[in-house]
Amino acid sequence: MNIKRILLMVSKNLIFAPVWFPQMILYGREKDTHTVEERFALLRKITVHVNKAGKVNIKADGLENLPKEDGFIMFPNHQGLYDVLAFIESCSHPFTVVMKKEIQNIFFLKQVFGVMRARALDRDNVKQAMKVILAMADDVKKGINYIIFAEGTRSKNGNKVGDFKGGSFKAAIRAKCPIVPVAIVDSFKPLDENSTKPVTVQVHYMKPLYYEDYKDMKSMEIAHLVQKMIQDKINENI
DSSP states (O other): OOHHHHHHHHHTTGGGHHHHHHHHHHHHSTTOOOOHHHHHHHHHHHHHHHHHHTTEEEEEEOGGGSOSSSOOEEEEOOOSTHHHHHHHHHOSSOOEEEEEGGGTTSTTHHHHHHHHTOEEEOTTOHHHHHHHHHHHHHHHHTTOOEEOOTTSSOOSSTTOOOOOOGGGGHHHHHHTOOEEEEEEESTTHHHHSSOOSOEEEEEEEOOOBOHHHHTTSOHHHHHHHHHHHHHHHHHHTO
16 A cells, blocks of 8 residues: 555645545435535545545546446446546546445545445345345436446456456346446556556546347356456557
8 A cells, every 4th residue: 555645645635624524424424415416526526636636647538438328337447446536536427336345434435435325245245245236226227327346356467357257247237227348547556556656547438338239148248248348448558
């Protein structure tokens, strides 16, 4: 973990903390009445400040590929905790995420996920995981966008994508929603490399697979296809 960059981000934003943190707690309450757009705008404002302070530039392309109608799931490769910050700054549509339960109570992340209304998944509890999948499919049908990291855990091999899990696509199949592959490049560098030099994280939003494109495919076939699409895009940009 790059403590130097984290301290840089924190020190340059301390002046805003007395305002931001109470807002995040307020917006993260279950009964909070702020709209999805208002909650996402708060997270984006904070994230832009944090990224700038940490000398992290987010370079995104392909935003025109995102479906015009909400109710889709983005499937990126997973390089680390910084991935979500890259999405919050770059994505033009509000979204939420499915996170592993192990990180749901980490300070600051807990508040961010609360504002996002993220869902926690217990990978060791099949029954609980199925409940999350069903709930997520229902959310997507209602027009809520999601991010799922189909590798199940972060890759520890830089820009090499890990194996995508077929089960990660069950919610999309059930909801019959667009699947948006997203290639993340160099998102591991801000927190893994022991440096505070400026770094650029790339986010490539790719053309979606619509239900008609994948309805006759098995979940593992979809997983392999999306994984290959993402790795090919990464290879083009490193």
